[in-house]
Amino acid sequence: xxxxxxxxxxxxxxxxxxxxxxxxxxxxxxxxxxxxxxxxxxxxxxxxxxxxxxxxxxxxxxxxxxxxxxxxxxxxxxxxxxxxxxxxxxxxxxxxxxxxxxxxxxxxxxxxxxxxxxxxxxxxxxxxxxxxxxxxxxxxxxxxxxxxxxxxxxxxxxxxxxxxxxxxxxxxxxxxxxxxxxxxxxxxxxxxxxxxxxxxxxxxxxxxxxxxxxxxxxxxxxxxxxxxxxxxxxxxxxxxxxxxxxxxxxxxxxxxxxxxxxxxxxxxxxxxxxxxxxxxxxxxxxxxxxxxxxxxxxxxxxxxxxxxxxxxxxxxxxxxxxxxxxxxxxxxxxxxxxxxxxxxxxxxxxxxxxxxxxxxxxxxxxxxxxxxxxxxxxxxxxxxxxxxxxxxxxxxxxxxxxxxxxxxxxxxxxxxxxxxxxxxxxxxxxxxxxxxxxxxxxxxxxxxxxxxxxxxxxxxxxxxxxxxxxxxxxxxxxxxxxxxxxxxxxxxxxxxxxxxxxxxxxxxxxxxxxxxxxxxxxxxxxxxxxxxxxxxxxxxxxxxxxxxxxxxxx
Numbered sequence: 001x002x003x004x005x006x007x008x009x010x011x012x013x014x015x016x017x018x019x020x021x022x023x024x025x026x027x028x029x030x031x032x033x034x035x036x037x038x039x040x041x042x043x044x045x046x047x048x049x050x051x052x053x054x055x056x057x058x059x060x061x062x063x064x065x066x067x068x069x070x071x072x073x074x075x076x077x078x079x080x081x082x083x084x085x086x087x088x089x090x091x092x093x094x095x096x097x098x099x100x101x102x103x104x105x106x107x108x109x110x111x112x113x114x115x116x117x118x119x120x121x122x123x124x125x126x127x128x129x130x131x132x133x134x135x136x137x138x139x140x141x142x143x144x145x146x147x148x149x150x151x152x153x154x155x156x157x158x159x160x161x162x163x164x165x166x167x168x169x170x171x172x173x174x175x176x177x178x179x180x181x182x183x184x185x186x187x188x189x190x191x192x193x194x195x196x197x198x199x200x201x202x203x204x205x206x207x208x209x210x211x212x213x214x215x216x217x218x219x220x221x222x223x224x225x226x227x228x229x230x231x232x233x234x235x236x237x238x239x240x241x242x243x244x245x246x247x248x249x250x251x252x253x254x255x256x257x258x259x260x261x262x263x264x265x266x267x268x269x270x271x272x273x274x275x276x277x278x279x280x281x282x283x284x285x286x287x288x289x290x291x292x293x294x295x296x297x298x299x300x301x302x303x304x305x306x307x308x309x310x311x312x313x314x315x316x317x318x319x320x321x322x323x324x325x326x327x328x329x330x331x332x333x334x335x336x337x338x339x340x341x342x343x344x345x346x347x348x349x350x351x352x353x354x355x356x357x358x359x360x361x362x363x364x365x366x367x368x369x370x371x372x373x374x375x376x377x378x379x380x381x382x383x384x385x386x387x388x389x390x391x392x393x394x395x396x397x398x399x400x401x402x403x404x405x406x407x408x409x410x411x412x413x414x415x416x417x418x419x420x421x422x423x424x425x426x427x428x429x430x431x432x433x434x435x436x437x438x439x440x441x442x443x444x445x446x447x448x449x450x451x452x453x454x455x456x457x458x459x460x461x462x463x464x465x466x467x468x469x470x471x472x473x474x475x476x477x478x479x480x481x482x483x484x485x486x487x488x489x490x491x492x493x494x495x496x497x498x499x500x501x502x503x504x505x506x507x508x509x510x511x512x513x514x515x516x517x518x519x520x521x522x523x524x525x526x527x528x529x530x531x532x533x534x535x536x537x538x539x540x541x542x543x544x545x546x547x548x549x550x551x552x553x554x
Contacts, residue, residue: 001062001372002147002292004112011155012109015116019043020102027099042122044115045101049424054093054101055118056108060128060146060170061089061375065362068373070111072358078104083358085343085351087415087466088125088167089375090118094422116154121162123153123234127169129177130340130376133293134384136332139189140197142172144290145226148281151289152227159234163241164249166234167206174495179377181205181214181497182469184251185233190220198222203233203263204255207463211499212252215260217267224281225271231279232271236263296370296385301335306388313392322444323395323406337388339369341381341398342405342413346438349431350416351379353403360401368394379415380408409452411520412438415466419459419476420483426459428476428483433457433512440513450520453533456491469493471534472519473500474512485512489519489545490537501542504550518549 004012019039026036040046044055056071063071071091075083078100084092096104108114117124126146133141149168153159159166171178172189180186186202199221205214221229233251242248255263314321329338341361344350353361361381365373368390369383376382381403386394398404407413414437417423419430434457441447456470467473473488485507488500507515522545527536537545 001064001143002059002289009109009112012112012114012116015043015114016102016105016109019105023098023102038120041120042116043101043105044118045098046119047424048094048422049420049426050422051095052098052101053422054096054104054115055086056091056093056113056115057118057125058090058113058375059150060126060132060143061130061377062143063373063375065365065371065373067111067113068358068362068365070107070113072355072362074104074107075355075358081356082352082354084349084418085353085375085379085381087377087379087417087464089127089130089377090125091375092418094418119165120160121164121166122160123156123162123166123168125167126150126153127167127178127377129171129173130374130378130380130382131177131329131338131384132172133295134331134333134336134338135173136330137175138172138332139174139191140172141290141293142170142178142187142189143293144286145187145189146170147289147292148226148286149230152230159238162234162238163243164246164251166237166251168230176493176495176497179466179469179493179497181495182207182211182466182493183214185230186214187226192220196222199226201229201233203267204252204260206250206252207466207468208250209247209461210250210252211463211468212256213497213499214252215255215263217260217264223286225275226281227279228275228277229267229271231274232267235270235274236266240266295333298333298336298385299387301387301389303334303388306335310388310391317392319399319406320392320395322448323404324391326406326408326410326448327404328391331385333385335388337386337391339383339386339391339394339398340376340408341383341403342407343380343403344407344413344438345402345405346412346442347435348402349418349421350414350434353381357401357403360397361403364394364397364401378413380413406444407447409454410447411441411450411453411455412447413454414438415454415456415470417458417464419457419465423459423464425462426476427461427478428459428485429509430457430459430465430474430476432509433474433476433485436509436513437516440517450523451530451532454492455516466493467491468499469497470500471537472516477506479506483509485509487515487519487549489542490534492534503542504546515549519545522548 169183188200201218202214374382420426458465458467459476469491487503491500
């Protein structure tokens with residue numbers, strides 16, 4: 001992973017000193033609320049419903065065990081003993097005291113972490129596939145390219161006050177595990193006919209009030225021009241984005257208004273002016289950054305022998321077998337596997353992890369995965385480099401720690417925003433809906449029979465829970481002060497990304513488990529063999545689900 005140099009460390013430490021002074025002045029009444037607002041947002045600090053919320057940057061989701069232990073320390077020292085994994089692979093603390101936030105940032109700086117640009121109208125955390133660098137289907141590791149984007153975008157003076165927040169995702173595979181089609185800019189690493197590495201560039205995706213699937217504006221961008229082309233896109237957006245209305249300020253609105261073809265033409269025209277500037281990436285610079293992402297010291301292992309042993313273990317222990325099926329991902333190196341630690345046990349807010357668990361996971365990372373942990377945009381954690389021979393022992397320890405629920409990719413592995421329990425923007429609570437569904441569908445045999453199925457919950461139209469691209473999406477809405485929930489079906493964030501369709505009128509909180517049960521019943525009745533929910537929906541359409549849910553006996 002990337003390691004700070006002396007200049008990096010100095011910049012972050014100076015930023016902490018600066019914000020400490022700003023916070024002291026605000027608490028002393030020397031800075032007005034409207035003056036302090038942009039300063040705290042630039043340091044990841046929100047004022048939520050009940051307390052401040054501090055969002056910590058985790059570039060492309062990558063952490064080491066030392067950083068994890070620091071997060072555990074902060075959780076128990078400055079917060080209420082836990083933190084939250086977000087859909088941008090970041091970490092949130094929901095209960096810090098305002099006067100202690102500079103102290104938290106100071107502690108983070110000790111382990112090369114910060115909260116810079118996790119809020120505000122700037123380029124946010126660049127995200128990628130949680131299996132980057134170890135995936136079998138990868139063209140090239142996207143993490144060095146994410147790091148190049150991070151270094152280019154952090155403190156970029158021209159893009160510090162964009163019309164609206166801006167999000168970039170990168171994937172290195174033909175399939176899409178980074179949801180690049182619903183980002184302001186999505187980058188897919190591809191190879192041309194000559195075998196040269198470059199990028200397919202998508203622009204104008206996003207969720208929120210106006211969900212849009214991004215459009216391809218360039219099929220192949222030479223790798224050396226990554227930053228010059230991003231510069232061109234951001235300059236066009238910065239110049240023409242709507243600053244008068246924040247609800248129409250995202251780049252997706254501009255792309256739709258102009259059409260993707262016109263927007264692409266404007267970008268290409270801008271690029272002509274700047275493509276031959278010093279921002280061109282040299283092989284030396286690309287290799288410098290790639291040098292931080294070298295493979296660990298893998299051992300030469302007998303993959304076949306490891307598989308035989310795992311088969312024997314799983315035959316002897318059904319629970320372990322289920323965990324292998326759901327929580328283990330194939331690795332590019334024989335004898336190794338990537339392990340997803342589920343943060344979705346029943347009764348726990350999806351994505352929450354305690355200080356004790358953080359320490360345990362740090363220990364497991366040191367013992368089994370070269371001291372590295374990854375946060376996923378599905379609100380789980382990954383140990384990416386585990387020997388297959390260690391999986392049974394790791395599973396036992398993960399189970400004791402409470403993060404071995406064998407549900408990855410299933411109905412109960414749901415994405416859920418903090419909702420009205422915390423967020424001042426939310427129209428309704430999200431976490432109680434998640435828990436009600438977890439308790440309703442506690443028969444894991446039934447859940448496994450349903451197969452891969454994404455269920456996403458957002459407490460408001462800002463769509464932090466990505467409800468638009470869940471196979472089943474749930475949106476909290478307000479009706480004259482009461483909380484209701486709208487259901488959408490047919491969304492997907494995969495390579496064939498689609499936006500869900502609204503089922504019909506919204507429902508009360510107590511109705512939601514029954515509503516979801518009826519939707520699943522229609523799926524089971526109509527699927528062909530092992531057909532997935534999304535495929536059945538696309539084949540039969542919305543009407544059968546709607547007729548069942550809104551039948552007169554409902």
